[in-house]
Amino acid sequence: MDKETGTLTEPAPARPVLVALDFSTDSEAAFLWGAKHAALISAPLMVLHVIHDPVENPGFYNKEGESTLLPIEDIAEEKMQDFFLNVAKAQPQLKNVQLIDRKLAIGLPAGRIVEVANNENAQLIVMGTRGRTGLSNLLLGSVAKKVLQHASVPVVVVKSEPSEPED
Amino acid sequence: MDAPLDQIALFTGLFGGLALFLFGMDIMTDALKRATGHYLKDILAKLTRNRFMGVGVGAFVTVIVNSSSVTTVILVGFISAGLLSMAQSVSVIMGANIGSTITAQILAFKVSSIALPAITVGFAVSFLAPSKAIKQYGRMFLGFGFVFYGMSLMSDAMAPLRSHQPFLDVLVNLDTAIAAALAGAIFTAVIQSSAATTGIVIVMAGQGIIDLEAAIAIALGANIGTCATAGLAAIGKPREAVRAAVVHLLFNTAGVLIWIGFIPELAAFVQGISPSSENLVGAARAAADAPRQIANAHTIFNIVNTAIFIGFTAHMARLVEWLVPDRPLKIEESATPKYLDKLLLSTPSVALNNVRFELDRMGDQVVAMLNNGFTAAIHPTAHGMSDVIAQDVSVDALHRAIVTYLGKVSSSGLSEADGRDVLGLLEVANSLEDIGDRVALDIATSARKRVDEGGKQDKKRLAQLENIQQNIVTSLKDAIRSVVQHDSELASDVRKRKVGLKRLRQKFERGSAHALSGSKANLTTYIREMELLEILNSIFRTARAIARVQLAEDKSKDSEGVEQED
Structure with missing residues (x-):
């Protein structure tokens, strides 16, 4: 019901919650937060992985034991599949994990995340952060920071539980 | 008074020799790629996350294909076909420059006497060998022979220039390192071969036409000019591929900028470490010693540059990502091929x-x-x-x-x-x-x-x-x-x-x-x-x-x- 006119209107389709993944532990935490939040507000969940080999540690898409070059996009798809298999195994309470809308985009992570969020009319961006510190943070910056700067929708940055410090 | 310069003999010798040199390089590179192409993708697939390994791979592939620009063009092709990332290519591009030093070192050998035997053997093997694989090795020899025969033709043609005043007047314009480097860069970009520039510089220095410092400056400039090949190959390619070509240009230009102010010091250093012709004196000795000194200078600046920049591969890649931003996302068209580069x-x-x-x-x-x-x-x-x-x-x-x-x-x-x-x-x-x-x-x-x-x-x-x-x-x-x-x-x-x-x-x-x-x-x-x-x-x-x-x-x-x- 439209309060001002008092007429019945077609409800607008819910805008998705976009979770950006880099398949790290932090992005798993971000995915779980995003999935819970989307369920809470009854919004569709959409996940995005930006295919980008990290410049400080290249070879992210090299396949262990593979002796020939394979398309990076195919390996990224496999990584996405593995990520969801692991999540489904670790979080059996999550239903229909395999049916979530998945997207892959090639490019620079921060720009692509903002671009996909705009294109898909997302209401929220959820992402993990690797928490780079010191000189490395100053020189290389962080994807999360850039997304926060450029996104036109709210951004939630999730950090995973810190692991037990080693003795 | 000197005999008048036979301009026809000069131009036919110089350009004919250059044509033979480039033709020889082309045959040799093509044969090497065909003989080893199937190993190339395996070598690149084994690239680890270790940048030092990347440098080794770049140097090795360049020695195999005989040209740093060919290595970069192959990398641009692999990246464009979605098989390799720009981040992986940075250290390989650095290694390619080291690999190119081997070519310069080979060119500094006075092997013109074996040029014709190499052509004869290469021709015979490539035409008579029963299997295609052995034919390719014959073509390698044939190309090798052409390269050195081309150099010897250029050397003979240029000999009279030593005392030809109008030519010496032109060379005066190259007396600053920047002018010489610029000339080397432009010439290399035009003929698309830094090896040819290095070859000509070795020939000219060997004839005493230019001195060691000018020769080093031209060879430095060739390192910039060689980037044109990969740059042209990257036109119209995906952004990652364009970025790899820009990494090549950035790395090589930065390297030249570091050295351009220290050419006299580098020349003095290579004179000290390179073998010298004890039996010669004066200009004759300088000319005889110059080829190896140029090759050594080329080797030193390429190795030192890589040693300096290897610690900054990530920062260089980040800079290139900033210089070459993404294009807006495009919907993938199912009817357009993705991998046929x-x-x-x-x-x-x-x-x-x-x-x-x-x-x-x-x-x-x-x-x-x-x-x-x-x-x-x-x-x-x-x-x-x-x-x-x-x-x-x-x-x-x-x-x-x-x-x-x-x-x-x-x-x-x-x-x-x-x-x-x-x-x-x-x-x-x-x-x-x-x-x-x-x-x-x-x-x-x-x-x-x-x-x-x-x-x-x-x-x-x-x-x-x-x-x-x-x-x-x-x-x-x-x-x-x-x-x-x-x-x-x-x-x-x-x-x-x-x-x-x-x-x-x-x-x-x-x-x-x-x-x-x-x-x-x-x-x-x-x-x-x-x-x-x-x-x-x-x-x-x-x-x-x-x-x-x-x-x-x-x-x-x-x-x-x-x-x-x-």
Whole structure:
């Protein structure tokens, strides 16, 4: 019901919650937060992985034991599949994990995340952060920071539980 | 007074020699790539996350292909085809410069006396050798001979220039390091070969026409000019590939900027460490010693530059990502090939590998067509058949692109194994296109007839038919996968499924015949079911033919191995 006119209107389709993944532990935490939040507000969940080999540690898409070059996009798809298999195994309470809308985009992570969020009319961006510190943070910056700067929708940055410090 | 300069002899000697040099480099590089191309992709695949390994790989590949710009062009091709990332390529590009120092060191040898014997032996081997592989080694020798013969022609032609005043006046303009480096950069960019620039500089210094410092400055400039080759190759390519070409330019330019102020020091250093002709004095000694000194200077600045910048690969890559931002996201067009990059044509085995990836893509589309077409065919209204027909347009476009690309690959003179591979992959492409046509034409026609006739489908028989269709889809997927991944075990498994499928088919036929009880509706349903079954069966036969391509490739490899062992 439209309060001002008092007429019945077609409800607008819910805008998705976009979770950006880099398949790290932090992005798993971000995915779980995003999935819970989307369920809470009854919004569709959409996940995005930006295919980008990290410049400080290249070879992210090299396949262990593979002796020939394979398309990076195919390996990224496999990584996405593995990520969801692991999540489904670790979080059996999550239903229909395999049916979530998945997207892959090639490019620079921060720009692509903002671009996909705009294109898909997302209401929220959820992402993990690797928490780079010191000189490395100053020189290389962080994807999360850039997304926060450029996104036109709210951004939630999730950090995973810190692991037990080693003795 | 000096004898008048014979300008015709000078120009024919200089440009004829340069042409022979470049022709020789081209033959040598081409032969080296053909002989070792299939190792290249394996070498690059083994790139670890370790940048030092990347430098080693870059140097090694450059020594193999004999040119740093060829290595960078190969990298641009691999990145453009989605097989390698720009981040991985940075250290390889750095290593390529180190690899190019070997060429300079070889050029500094006074081996003009063996140029003609190398041409003779190379020619004889390349024409008389029984196998294509040995012919390639002959062509390497032939190219090597041409390179040195070209250098000796240039050297002879330039000898009179030593005392030709107008030419010496021109050289005065190169007395500053920046002017000399600029000349080296422009000349290299125009002739697309830094080795040729280094070769000419070695010849000129060897004739005493230019001094060591000017020669080093020109060789430094060549490092910038050589970036033009990869730059041109990257035009119109994806951003990652453009970034790799920019990394090359940035790294080489930064290196030159570091050294440009220290050329006298570098010259003095290489004079100190390079061998010297004790029996000569003055200008004659300087000229005799210069070639090795230039090669050593070239080696030193390339190695030191890599040592300096190896710690900054990430920052350099980040800078390039900032300089070359992404283009807006584009929706992937299913009818446009993704992996058929023209730059890969010079390494046929890599190009053929990418044809496999494109066939995989085409296969996915054909499988989707088969699924959608079948669903539409058994749907009471044959809804969705127009989408299937639209998908066939995309499959046909990919088929045309793959066949054209294979035509280009095969026109570049292939090894026997690659030649067989081309034929096999053509068969796979044609088979997939054939399946697409059968879905878009035969299944669509059958579906239309069924809608017109309004026959009813029995649920139990429908489930049986769906089971047969799913078995055939799985077999088709596996057959394609066996070719893409060279998996003969899987191909053999697909071939064996004939018996199981025949049983399913016979069971279905018996059931349908039993249900045929004379009514017109049952008769038309029976006819359509048998029609669909026959189309599916012919698709299965084509899937088995695709699997046979992989088995035939495996068999020919085995027989080659046996021949080699013999």
